[in-house]
Amino acid sequence: MATPIPEPRGEPTVLGARFASALQRATAGSPPPFPKSLPTTPPPFPTAITPDAAAERNREHQALRLLNQAELERFKNLIVFAKTTVESQFSGRHKSPDLGSGGEFAEYQAYLPGLPVHAIDWRIYARTRKLVIRRYREETDMDVHLLVDASGSMDFLGGGSENKGRRAARIAAALAYLMMKQGDKASLTLFADRVVDHLPAGGGQRHLLSALRSLVRPAYGATGLTDLPGAITECSRLYKRRGRLVILSDFLGHDPAEIFDALGPLIHRGFAILLMQILDPEERTLPDAPLARFVDMETGESIEVEPAEIRDAYAARVHERCESLAADGAKHRVEFTSLGTESPYREAIESYLGFRTAKN
Numbered sequence: 471m472a473t474p475i476p477e478p479r480g481e482p483t484v485l486g487a488r489f490a491s492a493l494q495r496a497t498a499g500s501p502p503p504f505p506k507s508l509p510t511t512p513p514p515f516p517t518a519i520t521p522d523a524a525a526e527r528n529r530e531h532q533a534l535r536l537l538n539q540a541e542l543e544r545f546k547n548l549i550v551f552a553k554t555t556v557e558s559q560f561s562g563r564h565k566s567p568d569l570g571s572g573g574e575f576a577e578y579q580a581y582l583p584g585l586p587v588h589a590i591d592w593r594i595y596a597r598t599r600k601l602v603i604r605r606y607r608e609e610t611d612m613d614v615h616l617l618v619d620a621s622g623s624m625d626f627l628g629g630g631s632e633n634k635g636r637r638a639a640r641i642a643a644a645l646a647y648l649m650m651k652q653g654d655k656a657s658l659t660l661f662a663d664r665v666v667d668h669l670p671a672g673g674g675q676r677h678l679l680s681a682l683r684s685l686v687r688p689a690y691g692a693t694g695l696t697d698l699p700g701a702i703t704e705c706s707r708l709y710k711r712r713g714r715l716v717i718l719s720d721f722l723g724h725d726p727a728e729i730f731d732a733l734g735p736l737i738h739r740g741f742a743i744l745l746m747q748i749l750d751p752e753e754r755t756l757p758d759a760p761l762a763r764f765v766d767m768e769t770g771e772s773i774e775v776e777p778a779e780i781r782d783a784y785a786a787r788v789h790e791r792c793e794s795l796a797a798d799g800a801k802h803r804v805e806f807t808s809l810g811t812e813s814p815y816r817e818a819i820e821s822y823l824g825f826r827t828a829k830n
Contacts, residue, residue, distance in 0.1 A: 533682040613713035620688035628752030630811025639689035661701035662694035699732035
């Protein structure tokens with residue numbers, strides 16, 4: 471006895487369409503072809519890519535573009551060269567300013583009651599009849615904190631090879647890679663008028679990929695107002711462990727005194743700080759045009775001027791700002807370097823490694 475075929479519901483499947491075509495041929499007088507075997511399941515329907523999935527795929531692609539294999543190989547060579555010219559900052563084990571009982575010898579200290587007797591250097595006592603102990607400088611892993619400007623001004627592109635935000639993101643990605651490669655931990659913080667993203671210190675491939683995804687924002691979507699002093703104040707609470715702080719920004723819009731006031735607590739806690747300024751060449755001297763309309767990328771305000779009339783005064787003001795950042799940095803033991811987006815990308819890594827200091 472033949473089993474009746476249930477009537478399909480909703481949209482017809484591909485299998486249902488085949489039976490419908492066979493039924494039409496049978497009623498027209500031609501016998502339907504007998505299939506050798508029927509499919510157990512209908513073929514899959516094509517799946518459409520949702521806007522969210524497409525955006526996530528594009529974000530992954532942009533994140534991976536911040537580092538490529540050629541750059542990684544070049545950075546490895548830089549580390550090898552750094553170890554032969556300056557004390558490596560990427561060795562994975564770093565000197566701690568706290569004196570302890572193990573590690574690299576630091577100094578002799580007079581023995582005081584209460585100190586451990588086993589720390590006494592008896593050979594020194596045999597020669598001088600003085601009780602002294604040997605103090606050692608302990609070594610510890612170093613956290614490196616990357617603070618990256620993601621405000622609207624970083625989206626500016628003039629005469630440079632790429633906008634400031636993308637250059638800052640690529641530098642941060644390279645530094646994070648180098649730090650993790652040497653066993654250090656890196657944190658990443660993005661800021662505009664406040665901290666907009668924070669990735670705590672960590673290491674490993676997964677942590678690096680998370681950092682790359684976060685860096686997509688300053689690289690391809692920098693927006694918002696800037697409040698660097700406020701962001702630094704927030705970060706002083708986020709950074710639990712002392713280490714090295716690298717700030718990548720154009721450092722425009724705030725008086726240097728405000729910046730160093732905000733850095734005060736971190737300086738007091740013993741952070742080693744590097745201010746890395748990223749500027750477009752047209753931000754240093756203004757573009758060569760008879761008449762220009764300048765638009766503030768953060769507020770939208772605009773003004774029309776003749777660049778030739780204000781070029782000298784503007785260039786002097788920018789130079790004065792950079793000199794002030796460098797001078798105030800020297801007073802507070804904070805390093806400062808200014809880099810242009812028209813310059814080779816390699817210079818930023820060399821600046822961090824201290825090659826310029828070694829040469830000068």
